[in-house]
Amino acid sequence: MTEACCDLEADINGEDTFLLNKKIICSFSGRLSKLLGKSTGANRNKVIFHDFPGGAENFELIARFCYNNGEIDISPSNISLLYSAAEFMEMNDSVSGNRNLLEKTKQCIEEIGYWTWPDLLAALKHCQDFQQVATSSGILEKCLDSIVGRLAITSEASPCASTSSPDSSGFRLSCDTRSTESLKNSFCRANWWFEDLSVLSPDLIEMLVKSMVSKKYNHVIIGRFLLYYQKSRLFTASSDVKHKVLEVVIDMLYILDPSCVPCKSLFGILRVVQGLNISKSSRNMLESMIGSQMDQATLDNLLIPSPYGASYLYDVNLVLRFLKAFLRGGGWRSSRTRMKKVASLMDMYITEVAPDPFLRSAKFLALVVALPDSTRDCWDELYHAMDVYLEVHAGLSEEEKLNICCALNYEKLSSDACIHLSQNAKFPSKSTVQSLISRQLKLKNFLQVTKNTKLDMDSPRKFTETRSKAKKGEGSEQTVLYPGKLDVSADNNENMRAHLQGMQGRVIELEKLCKKMQNQMAKLMKSKVSAHGTARSLPRLCS
Numbered sequence: 001m002t003e004a005c006c007d008l009e010a011d012i013n014g015e016d017t018f019l020l021n022k023k024i025i026c027s028f029s030g031r032l033s034k035l036l037g038k039s040t041g042a043n044r045n046k047v048i049f050h051d052f053p054g055g056a057e058n059f060e061l062i063a064r065f066c067y068n069n070g071e072i073d074i075s076p077s078n079i080s081l082l083y084s085a086a087e088f089m090e091m092n093d094s095v096s097g098n099r100n101l102l103e104k105t106k107q108c109i110e111e112i113g114y115w116t117w118p119d120l121l122a123a124l125k126h127c128q129d130f131q132q133v134a135t136s137s138g139i140l141e142k143c144l145d146s147i148v149g150r151l152a153i154t155s156e157a158s159p160c161a162s163t164s165s166p167d168s169s170g171f172r173l174s175c176d177t178r179s180t181e182s183l184k185n186s187f188c189r190a191n192w193w194f195e196d197l198s199v200l201s202p203d204l205i206e207m208l209v210k211s212m213v214s215k216k217y218n219h220v221i222i223g224r225f226l227l228y229y230q231k232s233r234l235f236t237a238s239s240d241v242k243h244k245v246l247e248v249v250i251d252m253l254y255i256l257d258p259s260c261v262p263c264k265s266l267f268g269i270l271r272v273v274q275g276l277n278i279s280k281s282s283r284n285m286l287e288s289m290i291g292s293q294m295d296q297a298t299l300d301n302l303l304i305p306s307p308y309g310a311s312y313l314y315d316v317n318l319v320l321r322f323l324k325a326f327l328r329g330g331g332w333r334s335s336r337t338r339m340k341k342v343a344s345l346m347d348m349y350i351t352e353v354a355p356d357p358f359l360r361s362a363k364f365l366a367l368v369v370a371l372p373d374s375t376r377d378c379w380d381e382l383y384h385a386m387d388v389y390l391e392v393h394a395g396l397s398e399e400e401k402l403n404i405c406c407a408l409n410y411e412k413l414s415s416d417a418c419i420h421l422s423q424n425a426k427f428p429s430k431s432t433v434q435s436l437i438s439r440q441l442k443l444k445n446f447l448q449v450t451k452n453t454k455l456d457m458d459s460p461r462k463f464t465e466t467r468s469k470a471k472k473g474e475g476s477e478q479t480v481l482y483p484g485k486l487d488v489s490a491d492n493n494e495n496m497r498a499h500l501q502g503m504q505g506r507v508i509e510l511e512k513l514c515k516k517m518q519n520q521m522a523k524l525m526k527s528k529v530s531a532h533g534t535a536r537s538l539p540r541l542c543s
Helices: 022-026 030-036 055-067 079-089 093-099 101-110 117-129 131-137 139-157 180-187 202-214 219-234 239-254 263-273 280-292 316-329 336-353 361-368 380-392 398-406 415-422 429-452 490-532
Strands: 008-012 016-020 046-049 461-468 475-482
Touching (some): 079 101, 117 131, 117 202, 139 202, 202 239, 219 263, 263 280, 336 361, 361 380
Antiparallel strands (some): 008 016, 461 475
16 A cells, blocks of 8 residues: 555554554544544544454454445354354444445354354354344343254254255355264264353353253253363463363353252262362352252262361261252152162261261261151161261260260160160260160060950951150050951961060060160170269250
């Protein structure tokens, strides 16, 4: 250009400087026309833009459009750039008439339904670089709607290489970057689009998933895509990007149907976020999702190392939060099986963490009482865990030991466990005596039942069972009727009588053993009292 033609200098975001013809540029740009006016003074020969969308590269496209008399190749790969620049430069009808760049880009956007899949991807990638402009102009929303709509079509059609082609599935796909064979194979899988969309920014992924959810897209496939996106983006991402990716993935998984997200995958995400400082809200969402599926977890899942700097081995507080989320969810109320699974899992977990010498008694007790008593039919495994814990933590105070023993449900211990408890010196003496008394009363009641049992061949059989009330110290009778007649032969009748007599003898022997041990324990208590001078009152035990 000659010097006369280049009477305007444009500094674009400090990246580059352009020498332009003021008349040509102003004929297309309302912004420059108003800024420069008709003045030709030296102070009007230079303009500086600090926030030009797309920078110097995009300004060059605008300059070419102006110098080419309003003609330019508009494509999905540059439409967002041209639209944002045309809006910034106010390139509208009032300035350039039918050569209006803003109108041309809008018209191209209206034809988005005819774009190919690669064109949509190219447009989305450019939108994420100019998200604010793309959002306000509606380009981003239209691209996402088109993407989701086409995914829904392919999901419903379930095209496969043997029966369908890309064109017959409802939209055209470019084969520039893929071979025909790989493209056909990709259509046989529900996740054929995962790799294409995994390049999008976390913000666009969030918008995409919300759009898919609003349009009732398959939650299982959405969940798989989010897990794929997380894995594919974390390999090369910076620390800040990792935080954003994980938070978006967790937040979006949280809005899906909980049954569509595998518990194993959630624990996989948890292992990743353990070393990262993600937001508290996202962490709470992840813990809530895991807690709601606690019945699907395994012992290895729960054995999560304690946070950095903590002395105890495993993160007990985290497991307690899982249990709280499980109980808060309320789904367990309608499924006794789920509660039994969680109780069994927790028994194994408590047994595993009991040997930890740094586990405080308050935390151990919190684990024991976290679930309702009704979730366990037998407390033998918990008793074993308590036994191990008391052995490892021999330095506990008498009060701490009693607190732990109060949580034990003696009535749900097996006979072997009760006998072991009666001989267990690690447990406080008072709790041992109480268990022995409770056991003795049970044996007496059973003995009374066996003595009063009569077999009647022509009438219903009736058993009267006397149960002791540990808290009130009084007995009550419960009558259980078994309707119908018993068709028992004489030989069977004799065998039953012999069996009952044998049981009665065994009960008498156990009763004598308990009586003997009770006397020994009483002597031990008296010796302790005399040694200390005065007796110290112990807190009342839970039953």
